[in-house]
Amino acid sequence: GESVGLHLPTLSVQEGDNSIINCAYSNSASDYFIWYKQESGKGPQFIIDIRSNMDKRQGQRVTVLLNKTVKHLSLQIAATQPGDSAVYFCAESLEGADGLTFGKGTHLIIQP
Amino acid sequence: DSGVTQTPKHLITATGQRVTLRCSPRSGDLSVYWYQQSLDQGLQFLIQYYNGEERAKGNILERFSAQQFPDLHSELNLSSLELGDSALYFCASSVATGGGRKNIQYFGAGTRLSVL
Numbered sequence: 001g002e003s004v005g006l007h008l009p010t011l012s013v014q015e016g017d018n019s020i021i022n023c024a025y026s027n028s029a030s031d032y033f034i035w036y037k038q039e040s041g042k043g044p045q046f047i048i049d050i051r052s053n054m055d056k057r058q059g060q061r062v063t064v065l066l067n068k069t070v071k072h073l074s075l076q077i078a079a080t081q082p083g084d085s086a087v088y089f090c091a092e093s094l095e096g097a098d099g100l101t102f103g104k105g106t107h108l109i110i111q112p
Numbered sequence: 113d114s115g116v117t118q119t120p121k122h123l124i125t126a127t128g129q130r131v132t133l134r135c136s137p138r139s140g141d142l143s144v145y146w147y148q149q150s151l152d153q154g155l156q157f158l159i160q161y162y163n164g165e166e167r168a169k170g171n172i173l174e175r176f177s178a179q180q181f182p183d184l185h186s187e188l189n190l191s192s193l194e195l196g197d198s199a200l201y202f203c204a205s206s207v208a209t210g211g212g213r214k215n216i217q218y219f220g221a222g223t224r225l226s227v228l
Contacts, residue, residue, distance in 0.1 A: 032211060032212050032213065034216070036219075041221070042221055042222075043114065043116070043202050043204075043219035043220050043221050043222050044155070044202070044204075044219045045114070045219070046216055046217070046218065049213055049216065051212075051213060089155065091155075093211045093212075094211065097168070097211050098143070098145070098160045098162075098167055098168040098209055098210070098211050098215075099145065099157035099160060099168050099170045100157060100217065101157070102147075102154055102155035102156070103154070104154045105154065105155075
């Protein structure tokens with residue numbers, strides 16, 4: 001079936017810099033997207049979401065951008081901190097459907 | 113802390129055996145979801161229950177089954193275990209059903225299953 005994928009498995013950034021994590025999705029019918037953060041030994045933690053009728057949404061230090069033309073999603077983290085070290089997953093679903101389809105994940109490493 | 117509780121944290125068993133994983137959802141949540149996380153397959157949706165009834169099915173094997181009880185806790189039963197069933201099993205819960213921004217899923221810490 002169609003699936004969500006990530007371009008980069010590992011991203012290393014300097015503390016204080018901005019991080020950009022990318023995600024490509026293949027199901028053009030998907031209309032709801034979510035970013036989750038998973039720290040070692042923990043379950044996925046909701047970060048931010050966006051509907052397909054939007055192209056940008058901002059949270060606290062995070063911004064999600066959606067480009068439906070090229071089926072691309074990104075998560076921007078401002079002023080990256082050591083606590084941001086984790087694996088980040090994008091997930092997609094259809095509004096009205098329940099199960100989420102997750103990408104493979106990107107491991108974000110923060111350099112001191 | 114997400115408010116979703118999973119037990120046990122770790123489970124070690126042998127091939128051919130049967131195990132039960134338990135999940136207590138966040139207070140007030142009616143939906144429970146089960147996901148499997150393995151190195152080669154990533155996070156995969158298995159099944160969802162809403163208010164005691166099966167609501168949606170994903171990539172769940174016939175050897176696996178689940179149920180949700182009147183107190184809304186859920187159990188995932190894995191039988192005739194194989195080496196390839198070794199994985200992290202996550203439970204998530206949400207307020208209702210229907211996906212979308214009104215129904216964000218919150219995950220527990222998972223149960224790590226090792227089949228030897």
